[in-house]
Amino acid sequence: MKEEILVVFIGSSHPQAEKSYSNIEAKVQAKRPEMKLRRAYTSKVSRDRLAKQGIQVDSVEEVLIKMAAGHVDHVSVLPCMIFSNSACMEMMADFMIHGEKFKDGISMFRVMLDLTADYEIFANAFFDAVIPPERHPDDAVVLMAHSASDQFSVLGMVLKQRDNNTFITTLEDLPELSTLREELKQAEIKKVYLIPLMMTAGIHVHRDMAETMCQAIEADNIKCIPITQGLGENNRIAQLLANHII
16 A cells, blocks of 8 residues: 655744644654655645745645645645644545545644643643743743634643743733733743744744834833743654554
8 A cells, every 4th residue: 555644734934833843754754754745735825935036835635636646645744733623624635536536544633732641741741841941940932833722721621730920921912911911920930931932933933023012011110031842843743643553
């Protein structure tokens, strides 16, 4: 049977994003060295921006068409996303349209945080390998996501059980930032480590988090230290995704 792995990212045109993508792909390839690995981005905006730079990255549908033309029997898909989101749902439409072209079909592995156990495993890796070792227990750790997710309550609960000075906020929901600032002041926090809850460190991390959000926090006389590294750049986190390949 001819089987290949399709690694799907949302996609980013920021140069640093490639560090996350390459790191994750290396872990995936090590997990299945005998299989060819292909990449796709779900974001048309990112694909178009990269195309203007002379960099061609396929959509999920485009890769599936190429795989079918190459007589692949089975496609294993790894969605390299933290939570299940609209991009995952959109992929399902491509699978339904093109799935019959593959003799043994298409199977999709889980996103990083799916089952209850995933949250505990992530928390272990996050506290051990993502939070800077110099961070003092009295310092807050704030994770910044792009947009709100129903799974935030689960992740927040798991993190709070480990460390009460952990918080989650979002980039798109501005009231969340106001709430966060109040919570930090009430907790008498003097220093914050701001960490992206994102696979890559693109423009949102470097501009919106490291500049805009940090400035808002520091306006409350709280020192803000932005960690401008996507979670996918971290070996422990990248391995979590690769471990979903069975």
